[in-house]
Amino acid sequence: MKKCFIVLAAFLMTAGSSIFAQNAAQNAANAIAEAKPDEKKAKESLWKDDAVASVGFTNTQLTNWAAGGYNTLTLLASLDGNANYADGPMYWNNHLQLDYGFIRSADKPVTQKNNDRIYFESKWGYKATEKLNYTAKYNFRSQFSNNYDYKNPTVTDPSRKDWLDSRVLKSGFLAPAYTDIGFGIDWVPSKWLVVNFAPVTGGFTIVRDELLRAQYKMPLAEDGVTYKPAKFEFGAKLTTDMKFTINEVFNYKTQLVLFSNYLDNPQNLRVNWDNQIDWQIAKHFAVTFKTYLIYDENILIEGVPKTQFKEYLMINYTYKFKPFHR
Numbered sequence: 001m002k003k004c005f006i007v008l009a010a011f012l013m014t015a016g017s018s019i020f021a022q023n024a025a026q027n028a029a030n031a032i033a034e035a036k037p038d039e040k041k042a043k044e045s046l047w048k049d050d051a052v053a054s055v056g057f058t059n060t061q062l063t064n065w066a067a068g069g070y071n072t073l074t075l076l077a078s079l080d081g082n083a084n085y086a087d088g089p090m091y092w093n094n095h096l097q098l099d100y101g102f103i104r105s106a107d108k109p110v111t112q113k114n115n116d117r118i119y120f121e122s123k124w125g126y127k128a129t130e131k132l133n134y135t136a137k138y139n140f141r142s143q144f145s146n147n148y149d150y151k152n153p154t155v156t157d158p159s160r161k162d163w164l165d166s167r168v169l170k171s172g173f174l175a176p177a178y179t180d181i182g183f184g185i186d187w188v189p190s191k192w193l194v195v196n197f198a199p200v201t202g203g204f205t206i207v208r209d210e211l212l213r214a215q216y217k218m219p220l221a222e223d224g225v226t227y228k229p230a231k232f233e234f235g236a237k238l239t240t241d242m243k244f245t246i247n248e249v250f251n252y253k254t255q256l257v258l259f260s261n262y263l264d265n266p267q268n269l270r271v272n273w274d275n276q277i278d279w280q281i282a283k284h285f286a287v288t289f290k291t292y293l294i295y296d297e298n299i300l301i302e303g304v305p306k307t308q309f310k311e312y313l314m315i316n317y318t319y320k321f322k323p324f325h326r
Contacts, residue, residue: 051081051321054288056314076101076115076314081321089127096120100144101312108150109160110167115312116143117292123196125186133186137198137239141272142177142206174208176216176299182237196239201259205231205298217298235261251278271295286318 057075078099085092101115120140125133148167155162180203187195206229207213213227221228236259243253252275259270273293280286294308301308 046087047083047085047324049081049083049323051079052318053077053079053321054286054316054318056288056316058314071106073104074101074114076312076316078316083324091125091127091133093123093125094121108163110150110163112150113145113147115310116145116147116171118142118144123186128185131188133188135186135196135198136181136183137196138179138181139203140177140179142174143171144173146172169209169211171212172209174206175212177206177208179203179206180233180237184237192243194241196241197236198239199236201237202232202234205233215300217300232263233259233261234263235259235266249280251280252276265297268297269295270297280318284318286316287313288316289313 055075055077057073059074060069060072062069062071076099079096080098081096083094097117097119099115099117101113102111103114104111118141121138123135123137125135127133147170149170150163151166151168152158153162153166158166180201182198182201184196184198184200187197189195205216205218207216207218207227208229210226210229213229218227218229218231220226238258240256241253242255243251245251254273254275257270257272260266261268261270271294273291275289275291277289278286279288289311291311292309295305297305299305299308
């Protein structure tokens with residue numbers, strides 16, 4: 001009888017140990033399976049990106065219109081994207097803006113460009129305090145293609161060739177272009193305001209087309225007659241970025257950039273001020289208003305530096321791309 005109890009006890013202990021071991025193994029496997037998606041999610045969440053593409057156009061057709069005017073067609077397209085990385089106190093933000101547009105008017109047999117912009121900004125930062133970060137920031141500005149000022153031809157009933165012969169080149173790809181890298185600090189008093197001061201900023205103004213180099217005050221070459229295609233600049237840059245969002249429908253963002261060149265009249269600041277208002281009136285339609293202001297002593301307009309200003313208002317078809325990282 002005792003032997004039976006001993007055998008039964010041994011059997012129960014063995015079975016219990018086996019069941020306990022199976023449960024422990026199953027719990028461990030479940031924990032590993034649950035942990036892997038969390039680790040993957042945590043790794044992917046280091047990146048946050050977004051992109052919005054928009055296209056807008058206007059078409060004016062006149063028939064027997066007594067007040068006068070011209071048939072016109074205007075098309076504007078843009079792409080605005082961000083790709084930001086953050087891992088603890090370190091972050092890396094990237095911003096790309098592309099704009100291109102043209103106008104076709106019946107009074108000229110040529111297509112004229114009315115908007116052209118390439119802007120890229122990349123900033124690496126490391127948190128120093130709650131509101132201050134060490135930064136290294138890179139910028140690039142230029143345009144895609146040539147832009148012309150079409151002067152009225154001197155001949156009667158001018159042809160398309162006459163219009164093309166009378167045009168004057170105003171700008172082009174890498175003519176001009178501005179690129180620089182600066183080292184400084186970010187001051188972030190709130191989510192909607194970032195102020196970057198880079199007292200050590202070096203870069204180049206590039207004018208690829210020789211016909212435009214005098215207009216942008218490029219330095220003379222060794223022969224004393226022609227101009228160099230690039231000019232080195234070293235100075236300080238102050239950048240202020242503000243962004244407001246109201247009910248995810250109305251957005252306003254602005255960027256003001258001031259640059260002082262230590263090597264050439266540092267008291268003359270270069271000013272770039274961009275503003276953009278977006279009002280999402282439907283899922284894929286938005287009203288966009290943009291303004292650009294530039295003042296640069298080194299850009300001559302009719303022989304003297306002047307304040308440059310551009311604005312446009314457009315109802316756009318917009319499409320928001322899904323994030324690449326989730």
